[in-house]
Amino acid sequence: MKNTAFKIFILDDDIWYSELLEYHLSANPDYEIHKFHAAQDCLTNLYQRPNVITLDYSLPDKNGAEVLKRIKEQSPDTQVVVISGQEDVATAVDLLKKGAYDYLVKDEDTPERLWNSVNKICESDSLRKEIDQLREEIGQKYDFTNFIIGNSDAMKRVYNMMDKAAKTNITVSINGETGTGKELVAKAVHYNSTRKKAPYVAVNVAAIPRELIESELFGHEKGAFTGAVSRRIGKFEEANKGTIFLDEIGELDISLQAKLLRVLQEKEITRVGGNSLVPVDARIIVATHKNLADEVKKGTFREDLYYRLLGLPIQLPPLRERGGDILVLAKSFIESFSKENGLQKKTLSPAAQEKLLSHSFPGNVRELKAIVELAVVMADETMIQDNDIIFTVEARDGNFLAKEKSLKAYTTEIIQIFLDKYNYNVLLVAEKLDIGKSTIYRMIQNNELKAE
Structure with a gap:
């Protein structure tokens, strides 16, 4: 038997009628049809996993409802089309509730209606298989594009390296300019690895004061220093059995690099102020915008630690080298920002797209x-125009909404942007932003806004 064929079982004790149904269904060469004239014979062959069974409700050896129940128990994915000589609405409703796909009454139009019903099942089955296959493919790679969007050749190379990294526990070093998405890569590798159910712990080395970094990484015992009122677990212990991501590793003070090297070699830490060795099993992923090889030459980074951390290197390309990914990312950001803020979905005009691509x-x-x-905030209509695309210093410094300013500060900034855009026309800006013109005048008077 062909495994790829769409299998149809015809179960009917009327030999002539079953041949009639077979004749009509055979018009599709992809259908593999088998006839059975007794319920038990059909049930015995359910191991073949037919896609469809046409079930004669009035069989001499078994009740149609009982046969339907047995089919759904033994082969739940098989669709059953019941064919009955009686038009009984109550029976039809009951069978449909019990899992029948369709209920047909025997008449001269039955073969045609059965043909339509089976075709619909076949189309649905093909679609389901396609979706299952896509889900399997996505599952195998954890769909890295959920984390880092892009279809450029440069990003395909990154995805390939991420896939290799996820299949082992090798140390991963990620290098790229600021803003290229290094932590997103680290998360994607972790959540596609065998450690995905264990903790993912991220540490920005550059953001922690030098005098606190050791305690932050390795923890401390009670009384280890002033203010250490209790034992504190460090990030390495938090990441046990999981992954620790050390961002901006190039900023780690050289005095601590030897301690980190020992942790990587021995897989154990000692808390600050303690003597006990604590075993840790954490996968290491590091990232930096610096060239660590150059830092080794300068003497600011240990050569032995450099080679220990190098592992599998992933180089993230800058956005300017990713071509059309700029528009793919922009459209994704527009959609997510609009959804998060309850705004109408907006699109980029050709001029706006060209402006983005030229930056x-x-x-x-x-x-x-x-x-x-x-730009989404600035656009007056559903189409984002090129003059809505503003390349400001604020934008280059990072995410417009990621600096945790007060609502007043954000409001002031947005009003100022609109004033700049509309040549300081207070009345027009008040109308655009739906705020009182007196509010704008007062803010100008208080030097909160520039009017020229």
């Missing part, structure tokens, strides 16, 4: 996101 994006993806979010 060098020194702040990379982070800058693009900031620019696009601002």
Whole structure:
């Protein structure tokens, strides 16, 4: 038997009628049809997993409802089309509730209606298989594009390296300019690895004061220093059995690099102020915008630690080298920002697209996101125009909404942007933003806004 064929079982004790149904269904050469004249014979062959069974409700050896029940128990994915000589609405409703796909009454139009019903089942089955296959493919790669969007050749190379990294516990080093998405890569690798159910712990080395970094990474015991009122678990212990991501590893003080090297070699830590060795099993992923090889030459980074951390290197390309990914990312950011803020979905005009493509994006993806979010706010219509795309210093510094300013500060900034855009026409800006003109005049008087 062919495994790829669409299998149909015809179960009917009327030999002539079953041949009639077979004749009509055979018009589709992809259908593999088998006839059975007794219920038990059909049930015995359910191991073949037919796609469809046409079930004569009035069989001499078994009740149609009982046969339907047995079919759904033994082969739940098989669709059953019941064919009955009686038009009984109550029976039809009951059988449909019990899992029948369709209920047909025997008459001269039955073969045609059965043909239509089976075709619908076949189309649905093909679609389901296609979806299952896509889900399987996505599951195998954890769909890295959920984390990092892009179809360029440069990003395909990154996805390939991420896939290799996810299949092992090798240390991963990620290098790329600020704003290229290094932490997103780290998360994608972790959540596609065998450690995905264990903790993912991220540490920005550059953001932690030098005197606190050791305690942050390795923890401390009670009384280890002033203010250590209790034992504290460090990030390495938090990440046990999971992944620890050390961002901006190039900023790690050289005095601590030897301790980190020992942790990587021995897979154990000692808390600050303690003597006990604590075993840790954490996968290491590091990231930096620096060239660590150059830092080794300068003497600011240990050579032995460099080679220990190098592992599988992933180089993230800057956005300016990703071509059409700029528009793919922009459209994704527009959609998500609009949804999060309850705004009508907006699209980019051809001129706006051209303006984005011509920009060098020194702040990379982070800058693009900031620019696009601002453009959504600035656009008066559902179409974002090129003058809504503003390449400001604020945008280059990072996400427009990621600096945790007060609502008043954001409001002031947005009003100022609109004043700049509309040549300081207070009445027009008040109308555009749906605020009182007196509010704008007062803010100008208080030097909160510039009017020229």
